[in-house]
Amino acid sequence: MSVFAKKIWRFWVSLRLTIFLLILLSAVCVIGTVVPQNESEQLYLQAYKPSTYAVLRATGATDLYHAWWFQLLLGAFTLNLIACSLHRLPRVLRHITRIDPVLTDERMGTLAHVRQIRLSRFTPDDNARFQHTLKTHVASPRVVDQNGTVFFFAESGRFAPLSFFVTHVGIVVIIIGVLVGAFGFQGFMNLAEGESSSVVIDKQNKAQRQLDFMVRCDKFDVLYYETAGMPRDYLSTLTIIDNGHEVLTKTIEVNDPLTYKGIYFYQSSYGIASGGGGEVLLRFVRPGQQEGTEHRVSVNQRFTIAGTQDEGEVEMIVPDFAMDGNGQVFSRSQEPKNPAVRIAIYSPGRQPYRLWSFANFPDFHQKPDAPYAVHFLQYYPRYYTGLQVTRDPGVWIVWVGCCALIVGICMSFFWSHRRVWVRVEKKNDRLYVVTLAGTCSKNKEAFHNLLNRLAAVLTHKGASSC
Amino acid sequence: MLSSKLLGIATFLYLICMAVHFIYLFFRTDFFKKAALILIGTAFCAHTAGLGLRWYESYQLGYGHIPISNFYETLVSLSWTTVIIYGVIVLRYKIHVFGALLFPIVSAAMAYASLSPNVRDEIAPLIPALQSNWLTYHVLTCFFGYSAFAVSFVTSIVYLVKTRTTGQRQHDASGELIPSLALMDDIMYKTVAVGFLLLTVGIITGSVWAHYAWGSYWSWDPKETWSLITWFIYAVFLHARLTRGWRGRRMAVVSIIGFCCVLFTFLGVNYLLSGLHSYAR
Ligand code: HEM
Numbered sequence: 213m214s215v216f217a218k219k220i221w222r223f224w225v226s227l228r229l230t231i232f233l234l235i236l237l238s239a240v241c242v243i244g245t246v247v248p249q250n251e252s253e254q255l256y257l258q259a260y261k262p263s264t265y266a267v268l269r270a271t272g273a274t275d276l277y278h279a280w281w282f283q284l285l286l287g288a289f290t291l292n293l294i295a296c297s298l299h300r301l302p303r304v305l306r307h308i309t310r311i312d313p314v315l316t317d318e319r320m321g322t323l324a325h326v327r328q329i330r331l332s333r334f335t336p337d338d339n340a341r342f343q344h345t346l347k348t349h350v351a352s353p354r355v356v357d358q359n360g361t362v363f364f365f366a367e368s369g370r371f372a373p374l375s376f377f378v379t380h381v382g383i384v385v386i387i388i389g390v391l392v393g394a395f396g397f398q399g400f401m402n403l404a405e406g407e408s409s410s411v412v413i414d415k416q417n418k419a420q421r422q423l424d425f426m427v428r429c430d431k432f433d434v435l436y437y438e439t440a441g442m443p444r445d446y447l448s449t450l451t452i453i454d455n456g457h458e459v460l461t462k463t464i465e466v467n468d469p470l471t472y473k474g475i476y477f478y479q480s481s482y483g484i485a486s487g488g489g490g491e492v493l494l495r496f497v498r499p500g501q502q503e504g505t506e507h508r509v510s511v512n513q514r515f516t517i518a519g520t521q522d523e524g525e526v527e528m529i530v531p532d533f534a535m536d537g538n539g540q541v542f543s544r545s546q547e548p549k550n551p552a553v554r555i556a557i558y559s560p561g562r563q564p565y566r567l568w569s570f571a572n573f574p575d576f577h578q579k580p581d582a583p584y585a586v587h588f589l590q591y592y593p594r595y596y597t598g599l600q601v602t603r604d605p606g607v608w609i610v611w612v613g614c615c616a617l618i619v620g621i622c623m624s625f626f627w628s629h630r631r632v633w634v635r636v637e638k639k640n641d642r643l644y645v646v647t648l649a650g651t652c653s654k655n656k657e658a659f660h661n662l663l664n665r666l667a668a669v670l671t672h673k674g675a676s677s678c
Numbered sequence: 679m680l681s682s683k684l685l686g687i688a689t690f691l692y693l694i695c696m697a698v699h700f701i702y703l704f705f706r707t708d709f710f711k712k713a714a715l716i717l718i719g720t721a722f723c724a725h726t727a728g729l730g731l732r733w734y735e736s737y738q739l740g741y742g743h744i745p746i747s748n749f750y751e752t753l754v755s756l757s758w759t760t761v762i763i764y765g766v767i768v769l770r771y772k773i774h775v776f777g778a779l780l781f782p783i784v785s786a787a788m789a790y791a792s793l794s795p796n797v798r799d800e801i802a803p804l805i806p807a808l809q810s811n812w813l814t815y816h817v818l819t820c821f822f823g824y825s826a827f828a829v830s831f832v833t834s835i836v837y838l839v840k841t842r843t844t845g846q847r848q849h850d851a852s853g854e855l856i857p858s859l860a861l862m863d864d865i866m867y868k869t870v871a872v873g874f875l876l877l878t879v880g881i882i883t884g885s886v887w888a889h890y891a892w893g894s895y896w897s898w899d900p901k902e903t904w905s906l907i908t909w910f911i912y913a914v915f916l917h918a919r920l921t922r923g924w925r926g927r928r929m930a931v932v933s934i935i936g937f938c939c940v941l942f943t944f945l946g947v948n949y950l951l952s953g954l955h956s957y958a959r
Contacts, residue, residue, distance in 0.1 A: 467806070
């Protein structure tokens, strides 16, 4: 590598750059949380002076996370992460694959924990006991005998040094998943009950997008908590129609979407379908009588009032009744705030009689000359369900990356690479010098205690330790 | 309701805990250490019983859910997780001085939750978006993480105070009241490590939940973004320590900055940035 290339590589693998980028990214993200993102121009002009708004817009601060320079920062961070991880990997691999059970004086110099013990004897029995202790506290030792000097080597958590790599790969995989996700889309569709469609409106550019199957909304329902009157659940029953066949029916709710061919349908909003529709429950009472007859009917459906020759018809259902200055009826909103129906009553040999009936005001508008008093008992509006429709081909990659990230972090925090070397030198028949040495990557104190314990096992039979 | 009474008792006991810790700072006798431990244990039992009962009561009201859904419940639960993490540290390292900083925070959170008129303490039903098991996993992991960071924060403060008065010397006369700098450095690191793991799991479970509830695992919402900022800061802490060998005062400062981010993620986003964003859709 040329000097120049080396310099560039040094720059990209440096941890100083990581720390700098992490702090810079944090600072930039703060801006993104303080400046409202992707709001309307009107809202910004309420909050900021026009000149400030112009600067915010020009720098991309109003859509910060999609600004080119923010993406560039993320890119630099990713590059840093990849370079740094690859740079360290060979060294770590070398470190964990080169195992030398022989404890040389040179190696001893590099180890943090070293203890020496003098024993008056070291019987095969002692040997077995000691191996057993190593096995229970570290791992089964390898034993090497070199000209009467015996070496034990025990190692645990051998792959722990790779944990940083698992962690970083996890992050890179998440980033790949996010990038793959860019090939998907997010959109929405509103489906009235009974309606089916294959058209999704893209969230970003509002363009129409054609799915290669149809979705039908069979039913929409809102459930309420009995005591609190708050919505408890929004439920839509959806059917997928692919190639003319009904292939799948599922009732979705918030937190439980439907998936078909990689496309997710989420319960997102609802409303009363425009153009009225739905059903009403009416009670027709003859003047002077108490009891009446009840009918559940939909709009423009002519029906015979039970027990009579008369017929009725609901001509119009208005969810939120209001009148404009000219006496024209209109619906103030799509909420069932003031439901009203216009009913026509056809009695044989008489002019049709028309009247309004209001769900909220049972006694209003009931004229004495009317052939019936009509009580508007219940309104069953025809709802539409608002579905969010998403395809994200990268989401599984993101989840895999997340798992690797968690596993990697657990490995690096809780898994220690521990190595213990033991050398038993026979000086003469009455003197054995035992050297215990080791390293560990985590929890040094516990490791120190472990070496003490191993020493204690050896000195158990009345030897001196120093 | 009985659960409120129990939580009131817990609040009261935490206040006494705080007082006992202050007294311990002056009269460093074993008696006050023992008294503090017994008080913490009793208060914690009342706290746990109160939370458990509140959970049970919510089922009796017909919309049962784990008590972590409104501000009152989050304050009480966050205090609970903090006492657990603190308890682990006390039992493991036999250090009592951190309690003198921690219990004012815990009792203030508990007292604010039950006394402030701004905090509604009735058990409310869950809106549909919150009805998910992921809510439990997400909130619990985040809270245990926040609590670990809180303990790290308290340790950092003690560390800074000690080095201000005695310099970076490892041994000094404050003796057994304030632990050695090396030990505090170690506690600071370990609590941040555990907190980092839990925060990571918390962010990921939150993403999974958002994926199922709203169809997008990440949407740069202010709360999400602040949790990411917090995560970045603690990543700086870990890397500076592990590979650049930072120790002591510098780490204490990073840990304090990190905890400020935690506080902002938990409170600031809801109260200072609330004008234009609303998290609970
Ligand atoms: C926010 C992103 C990052 C996270 C969450 C993260 C996480 C981690 C974790 C958990 C460890 C293991 C610590 C341990 O061994 O106890 C680690 C180690 C390390 N990371 Fe990162 N990392 C991130 C970004 C980076 C970047 C961009 C670099 C590139 C320069 C980097 C360089 C290192 C190095 C050199 C180590 C030490 C490996 C060792 O000594 O064993 N990290 N990282």
